[in-house]
Amino acid sequence: xxxxxxxxxxxxxxxxxxxxxxxxxxxxxxxxxxxxxxxxxxxxxxxxxxxxxxxxxxxxxxxxxxxxxxxxxxxxxxxxxxxxxxxxxxxxxxxxxxxxxxxxxxxxxxxxxxxxxxxxxxxx
Amino acid sequence: xxxxxxxxxxxxxxxxxxxxxxxxxxxxxxxxxxxxxxxxxxxxxxxxxxxxxxxxxxxxxxxxxxxxxxxxxxxxxxxxxxxxxxxxxxxxxxxxxxxxxxxxxxxxxxxxxxxxxxxxxxxxxxxxxxxxxxxxxxxxxxxxxxxxxxxxxxxxxxxxxxxxxxxxxxxxxxxxxxxxxxxxxxxxxxxxxxxxxxxxxxxxxxxxxxxxxxxxxxxxxxxxxxxxxxxxxxxxxxxxxxxxxxxxxxxxxxxxxx
Numbered sequence: 001x002x003x004x005x006x007x008x009x010x011x012x013x014x015x016x017x018x019x020x021x022x023x024x025x026x027x028x029x030x031x032x033x034x035x036x037x038x039x040x041x042x043x044x045x046x047x048x049x050x051x052x053x054x055x056x057x058x059x060x061x062x063x064x065x066x067x068x069x070x071x072x073x074x075x076x077x078x079x080x081x082x083x084x085x086x087x088x089x090x091x092x093x094x095x096x097x098x099x100x101x102x103x104x105x106x107x108x109x110x111x112x113x114x115x116x117x118x119x120x121x122x123x124x
Numbered sequence: 125x126x127x128x129x130x131x132x133x134x135x136x137x138x139x140x141x142x143x144x145x146x147x148x149x150x151x152x153x154x155x156x157x158x159x160x161x162x163x164x165x166x167x168x169x170x171x172x173x174x175x176x177x178x179x180x181x182x183x184x185x186x187x188x189x190x191x192x193x194x195x196x197x198x199x200x201x202x203x204x205x206x207x208x209x210x211x212x213x214x215x216x217x218x219x220x221x222x223x224x225x226x227x228x229x230x231x232x233x234x235x236x237x238x239x240x241x242x243x244x245x246x247x248x249x250x251x252x253x254x255x256x257x258x259x260x261x262x263x264x265x266x267x268x269x270x271x272x273x274x275x276x277x278x279x280x281x282x283x284x285x286x287x288x289x290x291x292x293x294x295x296x297x298x299x300x301x302x303x304x305x306x307x308x309x310x311x312x313x314x315x316x317x318x319x320x321x322x323x324x325x326x327x328x329x330x331x332x333x334x335x336x337x338x339x340x341x342x343x344x345x346x347x348x349x350x351x352x353x354x355x356x357x358x359x360x361x362x363x364x365x366x367x368x369x370x371x372x373x374x375x376x377x378x379x380x381x382x
Contacts, residue, residue, distance in 0.1 A: 023297055026192055026195070026196070028251065028367050029195050029196060029199050030191070030192075030195050031318075032199070032213075032370060032373035032374065033195045033197065033198050033199050033213075033215070033216045033373070034191075034215070034216055036213070036215070036241075036374045036376070036377070037202075037213040037214055037215035037216065037373050037376055038135075038212050038213065038215065038376040038377040039215050039218075039236035039377055040132070040214060040215075040216055040218055040229060040233070042132070042217075042218040042219045042220055043129075043219065043220045043221040044129060044173075044176075044177060044178050044181065044219035044220070045220070046178065046181045046182060046185065047219050114164070
């Protein structure tokens with residue numbers, strides 16, 4: 001229909017006053033090529049869903065770590081699920097539990113409930 | 125021949141299909157050709173199963189560089205073919221054993237594909253992302269307030285206030301995003317909102333409040349661009365990003381609603 005009408009299509013990456021990366025960046029391409037497009041059952045089946053959601057996305061996170069860190073994105077560094085490290089909250093919980101143990105067992109008559117002042121002493 | 129598979133890029137109308145693929149090369153740098161029936165044609169390339177067979181695909185899809193190059197090549201073929209008429213983009217990594225199997229697919233889904241090509245004819249996809257800069261959204265007061273009492277309660281109160289104002293700021297941004305989306309829908313044949321991409325993927329220290337994609341009549345693309353530019357001017361704290369025109373990736377697989 002538009003054979004030879006190459007010029008009628010505006011090339012990707014011209015958007016007037018609007019910010020527009022060019023050429024199309026990889027994230028935009030992957031979003032469409034892997035996630036969209038008609039799904040038909042090929043003879044050779046790959047369960048893209050597995051790979052796409054779990055592997056590719058995670059690998060992209062990993063692959064772009066350095067770039068991301070340069071622009072100040074570092075949320076995963078505190079995400080226990082991604083780092084496999086314990087979060088600050090967990091560590092704090094452990095500290096508190098240990099202190100509770102000390103308070104309850106370390107000193108016979110002192111009880112945790114009535115030992116707020118003792119706690120402060122503990123800190124000082 | 126058994127060591128080769130048929131990688132499918134797209135489905136087009138059979139008319140002039142050969143001309144549309146002349147000179148193109150695909151994911152394995154193979155020459156692109158068509159497998160045609162009476163009225164439909166699949167845009168395909170022969171690829172080695174050592175790289176694109178079942179096990180190899182599984183392995184290679186774990187390799188980011190391979191995925192990136194293959195995705196770009198796959199997209200390049202579809203984009204080139206889309207310049208000359210309607211196209212149904214096929215999802216990456218769809219491989220058949222031989223031409224006969226591809227032809228059978230075209231025959232089995234003839235009505236479906238025909239209707240989809242009709243619907244997509246003379247239309248392109250445009251992507252619009254709207255970003256909110258968290259720093260611009262957040263009020264700056266009370267952020268580094270060290271003067272107050274250093275009790276746990278005071279800390280919690282400060283934290284609560286900060287979270288509440290952040291919540292409020294995001295709500296304002298979300299309302300704005302809704303307005304942008306509905307304005308764009310008026311200039312589009314169809315449109316959909318998608319989940320925001322991972323922030324590490326966008327490489328931006330900004331929150332994506334709208335990840336929209338729109339099917340637009342080719343002769344209305346300019347108007348759509350102008351609308352996006354006008355919206356960008358009208359909204360102070362949000363930035364808009366327009367991509368495309370794309371082949372209609374996001375609108376190819378829908379059930380046909382007449």
